[in-house]
Amino acid sequence: MxxxxxxxxxxxxxxxxxxxxxxxxxxxxxxxxxxxxxxxxxxxxxxxxxxxxxxxxxxxxxxxxxxxxxxxxxxxxxxxxxxxxxxxxxxxxxxxxxxxxxxxxxxxxxxxxxxxxxxxxxxxxxxxxxxxxxxxxxxxxxxxxxxxxxxxxxxxxxxxxxxxxxDFQQLKIKNAQFLETAEAKNQELVQLKLECGNTLQILNTYKSKLQRAVDMSIHLDKEILLRKELLEKIERETLQVEEDRAKAEAANKRLCRQLAEFRAPPVILYVREKIVTGDLEKTIKMWERKVEIAEMSLKGYRKAWNKMKTTNEHLQAICPPGK
Structure with missing residues (x-):
């Protein structure tokens, strides 16, 4: 067009x-x-x-x-x-x-x-x-x-x-050779890929094992730290117990020495002291009885006093002073 x-x-x-x-x-x-x-x-x-x-x-x-x-x-x-x-x-x-x-x-x-x-x-x-x-x-x-x-x-x-x-025949022959070489290389590449896959699988397995080992190591480090703290605490308590034991041994030795140096008093002195103690107890009971009697008398006096005070107030209310 x-x-x-x-x-x-x-x-x-x-x-x-x-x-x-x-x-x-x-x-x-x-x-x-x-x-x-x-x-x-x-x-x-x-x-x-x-x-x-x-x-x-x-x-x-x-x-x-x-x-x-x-x-x-x-x-x-x-x-x-x-x-x-x-x-x-x-x-x-x-x-x-x-x-x-x-x-x-x-x-x-x-x-x-x-x-x-x-x-x-x-x-x-x-x-x-x-x-x-x-x-x-x-x-x-x-x-x-x-x-x-x-x-x-x-x-x-x-x-x-x-x-x-x-020339075409030679090129075909070379092409066939190159194709065979390429096929061999492809087979080798496939084999290498398979080996690479297996290697990656093994590597992943070892990585998982390594990760578990690292986790276990971290856990053990924490456990060791806790055990060290517990050991330090036990050592401090041990020192305190040793000090208490030394004090207790010193007190025991002192008491043993006092016990060894203790001499029982004579029987007559003991009887006298017993008699004096009995007399003192009787005197204490007598005075306690007197105190109770005095308290009862005091209560009676207070009651009479309160009664007299109430009567006096009543009289004053009936007959106010100055009338």
Whole structure:
């Protein structure tokens, strides 16, 4: 699709802005623009696929099987192109409905709808132009890259460094050797991983044992500290007991010495003291009896005194003085 074709809808809309195109024609124009954009994208992708499939080893007549394969690939590319185009069309329709149809009023001949539609198409044209510029630059770079690759290949063929079947066989042999080496290394790596796993398991076991030993050591340190404190307390009590024992031994020796020095008094002196003690006890009992009698007399006197005092107060209350 050329630039003139892409600019035709925009010019028609700008020229017929006063005629106010209906929404159906606007939708058709939008679909045409989106179809052109998808066609450009698909052509670019097909060109890239075709360029990637080029064989720069020279021209040769294709075989029947190669022609069939190329036909199948071409059909697959056409199917992929159709699917991509269909997805892009659905996306464009959804965006058009979302941005244009749902925002414009439903009244026919609306100037606002026409302006929005023109702005939407202008934006689409700008995006398409920018896409065309990008694709043109990409096409130029791909052509330059292809030319460079062909030149390098021609130089290699001239020098005689082109790969042959023997070289391919040698490369296959080396590749097989490298694959065997890689397989052996992979087996060794698997074995090392297993050993590493076992080592980690053993390490975790020893770590748990070490943790238990550390906990036990901390517990034993606390127990030793408590036992030391208890031992110090016992030593202090032992010293106190030794001092008490020394005091008790000294008191015992003193009492033993006093007991050894004690002499019993004569019997006559004991009898005399006993008689004196009996007389004193009798005297004490006699005086206690006298005290009891005196207390009883005192109680009688107090009672009589209180009675006389009460009578006197009663008389004074009946006959006050001065009358």
């Amino acid at each position: 050329s630039d003139e074709d892409s600019e035709t809808p925009a010019t028609e809309l700008q020229g017929g802005e006063e005629n106010e195109l209906p929404i159906i024609q606007l939708c058709a124009l939008v679909e045409e623009v989106s179809y052109g954009n998808s066609a450009l994208n698909t052509e670019t992708e097909m060109f890239e696929k075709y360029y990637n499939k080029l064989e720069p080893t020279g021209q040769r007549h294709p075989r029947l099987s190669e022609i069939k394969v190329m036909g199948a690939e071409f059909a697959q590319a056409i199917i992929e192109e159709a699917e991509i185009r269909w997805v892009e069309v659905q996306k464009a329709v959804y965006e058009f409905k979302k941005d244009i149809l749902k925002t414009i009023p439903k009244k026919k001949g609306s100037i606002l709808a026409t302006q929005k539609m023109i702005k939407y198409i202008e934006d689409m044209n700008c995006r398409r132009d920018s896409m065309k510029d990008k694709l043109r630059l990409k096409n130029v770079s791909l052509k330059a890259q292809r030319k460079k690759m062909l030149l390098q290949l021609r130089q290699k063929e001239e020098v005689g460094e082109a790969l042959r079947d023997v």
